[in-house]
Amino acid sequence: MARSDTFEKPPAPQRERAGSVLASLVAVLATLIGLVLLAWTILFVTKGRFLKHTFERYASRAAEREVRVAGDFQLYLNPLDIKFLAEGLTITNPGWAKQRYFLKSKLIDSEIETIPLIFGKRRADWLMFLNGEVDLAWSPDGKRNTWTLGKPTGEPFELPDIRRALIQGARVRYSDPRLQLTADVGIDTVRARDTRFADDIRFRGGGTLRERPFSLSGSLMSPNQTVNGGRNRFRMHAEGYRTVLDVGGTLPGATRFEGVPLDFRLRGYNLARAFDFLGVAVPDTRAYRLQSVLTKDGDVWRFTRMRGRFGNSDLAGRLTVTRPDNRLKLDAELVTNSLDIIDAGPFIGYDPERLDATGGRVVQSAGGAPRVLPDAPLRSEAISRFDADVKWTVRRVRADALPAISNIDLTLDLDRSLLKLSPLSFDLERGHVASDITINARRQPVFTTYDIRLSPTPMGRLLKGFGVEESGTSGTVKARIQLAGAGDSVHKSLASSNGRIAIILPQGSLWARNVQLSELDLGTFVWKMWQKKLKDPVEINCGLIAFTVRNGIAAADPILIDTKKNVILGRGGFSFRNEAMDLRVRADGKKFSLFSAQSPVGIGGYFAAPKLDVISPQLIGRGAAGVGLAAAASPLAGILAFVDIGDAEGAACGPVLAGARASAQRERDGDPRDDVGRGTTAKSEDGRRSPEARQKQRKKFLGIF
DSSP states (O other): OOOOEEEEOOOHHHHHHHHHHHHHHHHHHHHHHHHHHHHHHHHHHHHTTTHHHHHHHHHHHHTTOOOESOOEEEEEEESSSSSEEEEEEEEEETTTTTEEEEOOOSEEEEOOOOOOOOOOEEEOOOOOOOEEEEEEEBBTTTBBBBBOSSSOOOOOOOOEEOOOOOEEEEEEEEEETTTEEEEEEEEEEEESSSSSSSEEEEEEEEEEEETTTEEEEEEEEEEEGGTTOOEEEEEEEEEEETTEEEEEEESSSSSSBBBBOOOEEEEOOOOHHHGGGGGGOOOSSSSSEEEEEEEEEEEEEEEEEEEETTTTTTEEEEEEEEEEGGOEEEEEEEEEEEEEEEHHHHGGGGGHHHHHHTTTTTOOTTTTEESSOOOOOOOOHTTTTTTEEEEEEEEEOOOOSSOOEEEEEEEEETTTTTEEEEEEEEEEEEEEEEEEEEEEOOSSSEEEEEEEEEEEEEHHHHHHGGGGTTTOOOOOOEEEEEEEEOOOOHHHHHTOEEEEEEEOOOEEEEEEHHHHHHHHHHHHHHHHHHTTTTTTTEEEEEEEEEEEEETTTTEEEEEEEEEESEEEEEEEETTTTTTTEEEEEEEEESOBSSSSOOOOOEEEEEEEEEEESOOHHHHHHHHHHHHHHHHTOGGGGGGGGGOOOOOOOOBBBHHHHOOOOOOOOBBSOOBBBBBSOOOOOOOTSSOOOOOOTTSSSOOOOOTTT
């Protein structure tokens, strides 16, 4: 066997193989870097002018608009930022827009930061915009706009972050049919004559909001050191719709509003008009002025350290405006130390200008009759466009002619046209009112439910304005109102409402003079005056003043007050439709009285102009009977017409204190009462009394009906 003189080479070491792979990677990377540098060099040398038609083609396709550059075009890296220059750049508008072009300009020259652009942020170190026009418009349905390119639906407008700018002969138009808002603003750069400021960008223009004109002006003053990271003084002034707005502050860049605290000042005759700019409906107010710090953070606008006044009342707190799910949302926490009762009027529908003109008088005329219930319609369409979560605290209410109101806590929740005021509570003298009100504008007509509850409250404090003093009055009162009705105003919802109103008087005492006058018991009244015991309290065992409401007509169900001496009964009612009242109240004695008229006292007129009628037909009849007896027999016989033998049956207080209806009321011995439950309704809407109201009530004469 022959021996071979050749030997196989040993395998290459692992280190040599790794080095070969690394060398290949380095070569590939070097090639890529070289190609990038070559491309950069070509673009830098040629300024990317050869990409003009490619840019037009791809930009038109992406924007779904026609994009054209009439003159010079440059697109390259300088050295890392993108340099873009275009002469005669035009971008067309969609077919529904009124203007042909969304953008057209003589020259655009800019430097765009590359790295932020990769992450979707538009930042420019420099922008020159000469003799250009921009048309910003929403479609009539609010679903599309001119500045959202290449997408089927419109997005909110966001300014690019621009560090420095030179603008000459520019004009910006804006329109939103939903807000009925149009604006036309001219922008120009003014060269300063001194050395403090190199450029002063000023703007001026105007427009209309809901067919009302407004004007605006402002400036952006950029110091020389802006190039090296200086700051810009910004101010804006706007007037219109009897509203004045001033915004000012210092910006880190020409359009860098993000996170910058701005001084915000607003004043006018009605705050609701200012919110019209946002398409937001808020309650009317009297003349106001507000100041706050405004900060923008993405889609969040924060108004902090708010303070100011409306009418004769103060206001402080914060407000945040956001757009969750692309829907406007207001969140606010507000505090008022002192609220003038007149300033509260517009919140429930009273015209603020009328309040100012009449000094707070809310009475108005409707068909010749006075009205007090507000009839301003709810702006259903406006509240459908936003949501809200508001908490408002009022520490004290100034109202000389009303019981003391304080510590109002209001929570307002608006969710897609469903408005809830729950809870709405406040202290009333030494009592407390809690309520829940829901306004459902999701259905038409608008449907409102009211649930208002008064906890036990000292009666003397509530009635002192009507001649009742606290001294000698220990009675309390509690109440509940539950109503529901359809209509887009307070008046309309109550005029169609159904439900129940109940005022309960637990055991207590009241000054004697008030009770005696209510029953016209002249004998007892004079006797107490002679004894100088007019202030001796009369004991109330229990009482109920209740009404059942059907279609806006409230009928007594029942009016029943049981005192130690008498039983007070009432019939009739009132109407939310025309605000008319037709009530008759009388007192039957439990004890003998020599001079007792035993005649009903009438309460008529309207909410705004009530009338008290103490000379009733029954009283005239008793007087005529007394004269007849005196003529036929003797003068002493005439007194018999005014004698009350005092056989009134006391009330069982259980049903009374439970607020039960008339059918459930009982006498003290448990028998059903036959003197309640036949209550009449108030006058009908045409002002005539109903047939039931025309029925004469039975009156006692020597115990015989």
